[in-house]
Amino acid sequence: MKQVKGRTVDHSKTEMMEVVLPNDANALGNILGGKVMHLMDIAGAIAAHRHSQSHVVTVSVDYLDFTHPIRVGQVILLRSRVTRAFNTSMEVEVRVYLEDYITGQRLQTSSAFVTYVAVDAQGRPAPVPPLVVRTADERRRYRQALERRRRRLVLAARAHKTSSSNKKDLRNKSSPATKSP
Ligand SMILES: CC(C)(COP(=O)(O)OP(=O)(O)OC[C@H]1O[C@@H](n2cnc3c(N)ncnc32)[C@H](O)[C@@H]1OP(=O)(O)O)[C@@H](O)C(=O)NCCC(=O)NCCS
Numbered sequence: 139m140k141q142v143k144g145r146t147v148d149h150s151k152t153e154m155m156e157v158v159l160p161n162d163a164n165a166l167g168n169i170l171g172g173k174v175m176h177l178m179d180i181a182g183a184i185a186a187h188r189h190s191q192s193h194v195v196t197v198s199v200d201y202l203d204f205t206h207p208i209r210v211g212q213v214i215l216l217r218s219r220v221t222r223a224f225n226t227s228m229e230v231e232v233r234v235y236l237e238d239y240i241t242g243q244r245l246q247t248s249s250a251f252v253t254y255v256a257v258d259a260q261g262r263p264a265p266v267p268p269l270v271v272r273t274a275d276e277r278r279r280y281r282q283a284l285e286r287r288r289r290r291l292v293l294a295a296r297a298h299k300t301s302s303s304n305k306k307d308l309r310n311k312s313s314p315a316t317k318s319p
Contacts, residue, residue: 142267143267144267144270146270146271147269147271150219152188152217152219157212157214158214167209168207178216181216181217182218185219186256192256192257195254195257196254200250200252202248213236213237217232226266227266228266231251232252233248235247
């Protein structure tokens with residue numbers, strides 16, 4: 139079988155910038171959380187596209203918080219990099235910073251691990267090339283990604299079990315009660 143050639147972290151590292159406009163903000167002039175999530179998904183997907191050189195879909199987003207408001211007129215900077223490639227999925231770390239071009243201040247405001255799955259034209263999962271890690275920092279992130287994947291798959295299995303048993307409960311409630319003789 140033909141060995142798929144690995145790609146380095148640098149091959150797919152991505153940086154994206156956008157100015158926050160009034161249309162992206164709430165009444166206080168702070169960017170909406172949903173807009174930040176949208177941009178994070180795009181920045182993460184670009185890194186996943188570049189690594190896999192394929193179509194990708196978002197399958198999971200780990201814990202995400204917003205630690206500092208980003209205001210209209212400030213620049214939002216997003217950095218994404220693949221931390222590990224598995225079989226058809228890739229974990230991508232996305233970090234968000236605010237940059238104030240007047241004061242020169244830069245501050246990290248969010249970060250998340252997003253998992254993307256490479257898919258073929260029919261939407262079926264497709265294999266991705268391995269990630270080539272070179273630096274100590276890349277190797278550390280790569281090692282840690284395995285444990286994060288294990289945890290998120292356990293959580294996903296639990297969540298899916300709960301949602302399917304909720305559906306079953308709803309079905310049981312809507313069907314007429316039967317009594318055994
Ligand atoms: C992603 C998708 C193609 C996976 O299909 P599937 O039939 O579950 O495929 P598999 O079970 O073979 O899983 C494929 C990969 O996804 C990973 N995966 C599945 N669910 C996951 C989850 N909740 N978190 C992290 N990884 C997950 C699997 O571990 C596997 O990775 P691997 O091949 O690297 O080991 C399918 O669920 C899908 O199309 N989802 C909708 C995606 C989408 O539209 N996203 C946009 C927002 S709605």
